[in-house]
Each structure stands twice: as C-alpha cells, then as structure tokens.
Amino acid sequence: xxxxxxxxxxxxxxxxxxxxxxxxxxxxxxxxxxxxxxxxxxxxxxxxxxxxxxxxxxxxxxxxxxxxxxxxxxxxxxxxxxxxxxxxxxxxxxxxxxxxxxxxxxxxxxxxxxxxxxxxxxxxxxxxxxxxxxxxxxxxxxxxxxxxxxxxxxxxxxxxxxxxxxxxxxxxxxxxxxxxxxxxxxxxxxxxxxxxxxxxxxxxxxxxxxxxxxxxxxxxxxxxxxxxxxxxxxxxxxxxxxxxxxxxxxxxxxxxxxxxxxxxxxxxxxxxxxxxxxxxxxxxxxxxxxxxxxxxxxxxxxxxxxxxxxxxxxxxxxxxxxxxxxxxxxxxxxxxxxxxxxxxxxxxxxxxxxxxxxxxxxxxxxxxxxxxxxxxxxxxxxxxxxxxxxxxxxxxxxxxxxxxxxxx
Numbered sequence: 001x002x003x004x005x006x007x008x009x010x011x012x013x014x015x016x017x018x019x020x021x022x023x024x025x026x027x028x029x030x031x032x033x034x035x036x037x038x039x040x041x042x043x044x045x046x047x048x049x050x051x052x053x054x055x056x057x058x059x060x061x062x063x064x065x066x067x068x069x070x071x072x073x074x075x076x077x078x079x080x081x082x083x084x085x086x087x088x089x090x091x092x093x094x095x096x097x098x099x100x101x102x103x104x105x106x107x108x109x110x111x112x113x114x115x116x117x118x119x120x121x122x123x124x125x126x127x128x129x130x131x132x133x134x135x136x137x138x139x140x141x142x143x144x145x146x147x148x149x150x151x152x153x154x155x156x157x158x159x160x161x162x163x164x165x166x167x168x169x170x171x172x173x174x175x176x177x178x179x180x181x182x183x184x185x186x187x188x189x190x191x192x193x194x195x196x197x198x199x200x201x202x203x204x205x206x207x208x209x210x211x212x213x214x215x216x217x218x219x220x221x222x223x224x225x226x227x228x229x230x231x232x233x234x235x236x237x238x239x240x241x242x243x244x245x246x247x248x249x250x251x252x253x254x255x256x257x258x259x260x261x262x263x264x265x266x267x268x269x270x271x272x273x274x275x276x277x278x279x280x281x282x283x284x285x286x287x288x289x290x291x292x293x294x295x296x297x298x299x300x301x302x303x304x305x306x307x308x309x310x311x312x313x314x315x316x317x318x319x320x321x322x323x324x325x326x327x328x329x330x331x332x333x334x335x336x337x338x339x340x341x342x343x344x345x346x347x348x349x350x351x352x353x354x355x356x357x358x359x360x361x362x363x364x365x366x367x368x369x370x371x372x373x374x375x376x377x378x379x380x381x382x383x384x385x386x387x388x389x390x391x392x393x394x395x396x397x398x399x400x401x402x403x404x405x406x407x408x
Contacts, residue, residue, distance in 0.1 A: 080150030198337030205344030
C-alpha cells in the first residue's frame with residue numbers, strides 16, 4: 001500500500017524534512033522523494049512530495065496521522081470520509097484523531113476549517129460545518145471524519161524552528177536565561193493581546209499564595225491583566241485562608257512560621273465559604289474582603305476551579321466531575337490570545353491539551369520538568385521560564401501595573 005503526501009515550508013533549516021523521514025522509517029515504512037523544490041532565498045518556502053509505502057494498511061494510516069502533526073498532508077484532494085457514530089460517547093474505530101494545529105476538512109469539494117483546534121478529539125460534521133468534539137461528548141448518529149483523507153493540517157511557522165543550529169541557552173526551558181528579559185517579553189505579549197481585544201488566560205497553583213505573591217496577582221487582576229483563571233481547589237482555598245487568617249497551610253505569611261492551630265485554618269476557610277454558599281456570595285456578604293478570588297469577583301473575571309481526589313472540602317465553586325470541568329474550561333477559551341501558567345503541572349497540561357497551537361503559552365515554574373512535561377504532551381508552543389513564582393509575579397506586576405514598585 002502507498003500514499004502520496006506533500007509538505008511546504010522551511011524544510012531544511014528547521015530540520016522538519018529529516019524529522020519526517022525519520023518518522024517514516026520508525027514505522028517500518030519506505031519512501032521515495034518524487035519532487036523537492038528548495039527555496040532559494042531565506043523567506044522562500046520549500047516543497048517536497050513523497051510516496052510513502054507500507055505493507056500494512058492500518059500501520060500506514062497511523063503513520064499518515066503522525067506525519068500530519070508536522071504539516072504533511074495527502075496530495076490527493078478528496079472529500080473527507082464521514083461515518084455515523086453508533087452510540088453515545090464512542091467514535092467509529094477509524095476516526096481521525098485531531099491535533100491542536102489549524103485543521104481543515106474537505107466537504108463537497110471545498111475546504112472547511114475545523115473549530116476550535118484541539119488535540120485528542122474527533123471531528124463532527126453537520127450543516128456544512130466541522131467542529132472538534134471530545135469522545136465523551138459525541139452522540140449517536142453524528143457524522144465523524146474517519147481516516148486522514150480529506151483532512152489538511154497547517155503548522156505555524158514558529159513551531160517549525162525547533163531544530164535550529166546549536167546555540168548556548170537555546171532550549172525552551174533554561175534556568176540560565178536572563179529572567180528580567182523573559183518577564184519583559186511576557187509583559188509585551190500580554191499588552192499586545194489586550195491591545196487586540198483578546199483575553200489573557202491564567203492557570204495557577206497554590207504556590208502563588210505560599211510564596212507571598214498573592215498581592216502581585218491581585219494587582220494584575222485589578223489592572224485588567226487577568227481575564228480568566230483556571231485553578232484547583234488548593235489555590236482558591238489557600239488564597240481565602242490567607243485573606244481570612246493571614247496564613248497559608250497554617251504558616252504565617254508575614255513571619256514564615258506556623259501558628260497555633262494553624263493546621264485548621266484551611267478547612268475553616270472552606271467551611272466559611274460553604275456557609276456563605278459560594279465565593280461570590282462570600283464577597284457580597286462581606287465575609288471575604290481580600291485576596292485573589294475576591295479581586296476576581298470584584299473585577300467580574302470568570303474562574304474555573306476543577307478538583308481532584310485529594311481535595312479537602314472542597315469549596316462550593318469547585319467542579320468535582322472532571323469531564324464537566326473540561327467542558328467548563330472549553331467554554332472559557334473563546335478569544336484567548338495568550339496563556340500564562342504558573343506553578344501547576346497538572347492544570348497546565350490539561351489546559352495545554354485544550355488550546356490551539358496558535359495561542360502562545362508561558363509556563364513558569366521552579367521545576368524545569370513542568371514545562372518539559374507540557375511540551376512532551378503536545379503543546380510545542382510552550383515557552384518555559386524556570387524561576388521562583390513569587391519573583392516572577394512581583395517582576396511582572398512591576399512591568400504591567402503603574403506604581404506597583406512603590407506599593408510594595
């Protein structure tokens with residue numbers, strides 16, 4: 001069995017073509033380069049057309065799906081194959097598994113964009129439109145794109161530059177890069193996103209509170225640089241504990257030492273919010289008068305809190321069904337122009353899985369493994385900053401919030 005595929009772009013200097021050929025051989029397949037047009041000048045794109053062969057049709061189909069992640073598409077322009085699902089929550093066996101890249105499907109002789117781009121989903125077609133759907137949300141009888149034929153993927157040019165020539169400190173996760181410069185770049189991106197009328201998404205863990213950086217986060221919220229927040233029970237709980245008792249996990253944030261009965265503070269904070277009915281209700285009732293969650297409520301910025309099996313309480317706003325949590329997160333991804341992820345590996349990976357590759361991600365953590373994990377899960381647009389979360393937020397607030405340095 002064989003298929004003819006093609007790819008365009010900066011194929012040589014980016015190392016894309018060599019990566020494609022390596023992937024073909026790793027699948028035990030063979031190839032022939034039928035045509036190769038090399039761009040003459042730096043801005044010029046190259047073009048390659050290959051015939052890929054494998055004895056097993058199923059393996060060839062999986063290989064073609066893998067190659068599409070690098071922007072390699074079938075050369076033949078044919079309509080996509082559509083099959084109806086035979087039950088709720090189940091795709092046809094040969095469904096097309098999506099990436100987070102810009103994708104189109106051919107329907108009735110024309111290319112239709114798939115919205116929104118999201119990895120690890122299927123593509124449902126209805127009324128001439130194509131949309132990504134999670135396997136848990138597909139319904140019996142819906143038409144799903146199957147196989148790679150009639151599917152086209154486009155890779156943003158910046159994602160094709162990962163195999164550049166050797167340079168010092170050129171990895172996406174170096175702790176030796178000048179931190180002030182990196183923070184300034186984040187600030188510039190956030191300003192540009194706001195200028196375009198798009199939203200800034202934050203994904204944050206409880207270290208925001210533990211490191212004493214909550215006031216900087218509050219300043220960013222009040223200045224309009226936090227349009228939506230994704231977090232777990234822990235961030236909200238410890239932020240509220242800090243606002244009510246001046247502690248985080250029972251540690252006095254002004255002295256860095258434990259206090260008598262401080263271990264009770266987080267569960268007492270949860271209980272007070274549960275008594276009020278919700279975080280917003282606690283703000284309105286005057287129970288909660290400070291902190292990040294208070295600022296979000298006052299600013300009218302939405303937040304999605306998704307829990308885990310280890311949570312105490314949890315707070316009444318926390319979604320304990322993770323599928324419902326994913327759905328709530330998807331609903332808040334509209335118009336997001338940049339995501340800033342601080343000190344939370346699991347929520348960062350979860351959010352990265354939902355975002356299209358065109359949205360830049362800044363992943364900030366003291367642990368280099370966090371941003372490495374994010375990139376390994378397919379969010380190749382992630383840029384890592386290895387630093388203390390408190391230092392990062394303080395510096396970013398200094399860049400974005402007028403007079404912040406004087407307030408400290």
